[in-house]
Amino acid sequence: MIQLQQLSKDYAGIKAVVNLNLEIKKGEIFGLLGPNGAGKTTTIRMLTMLTKPSGGKAFINGYEITRDLFDVKKEIGVVPQHMNLDIEMTTWENLELHGRLHKMPKDDRRKRIQELLDYVELSDRAGDLVGKLSGGMRRRLMIARALMHYPHVLFLDEPTVGLDPQTRRRIWDLIRRMNNDGMTVLLTTHYIEEAEMLCHRVGIMDRGQLIALGTPEELKKRVGEVVVESLNQGGTEYKFFADREQALKYVGSFKQNVIIRESNLEDVFVELTGRKVGD
């Protein structure tokens, strides 16, 4: 559904994205995970035609992003990281505007708006100004707006940044529900948990490059599924093992200041880069 071939972007000497090769299948929830500045947003901006690639190619459902603009526009829905709803318009009017921009006929628009407000549980807020909605509601409205014109692929840039844990889970549920209904999803995140809980496959990005790719399980297996953290004078030392039994064998007699736990995608990132995603 999404194909990237050597996709690259330079900003006056800064290599924001470097030779990205990637294929995302129909029906996947795919996550680009990486620290700030990794190139996640730039990748999404190229795929959604907000900025031109400096090199390489990309296809959405077979349409080339720099050539088949109108076809690509029909295929994709976009939820940007920053709120870009019109706060002086109502919930309904924001959707109405999007439907008009996509030249949807009036009856179709009305039906679709009702359906989507129901879907994202905002029907009772249809007449409220966006300025009066909470952060979570605005995010849901942005998702509804992205879905208005029946796209096949949805791009979400940091879909839960700044939301409280409960609201975050609600957005996750919504993303899963859309995916169950057939939507292919590409999202970016710097939240380890979000990538692990939500994504079928994850691409780890760092400094513009894809440094690892696989299911969360595969990626964790690569470093070792069990971690021993031992605290010593130099700080915390991490050792990885295939299973708990081997970890326990290693720990053996020195049980003080030792934590044994399952590995996560943060560990994968640290192992690959020597840094933390949050650094």
Ligand SMILES: Nc1ncnc2c1ncn2[C@@H]1O[C@H](COP(=O)(O)OP(=O)(O)O)[C@@H](O)[C@H]1O
């Ligand atoms: N419009 C721009 N002009 C110049 N540099 C940019 C621009 N957008 C992004 N960058 C740079 O490109 C790199 C990748 O940024 P970005 O794609 O926003 O990363 P992420 O979304 O992973 O945090 C960063 O070094 C950033 O400063």
Ligand SMILES: [Mg+2]
């Ligand atoms: Mg970003």
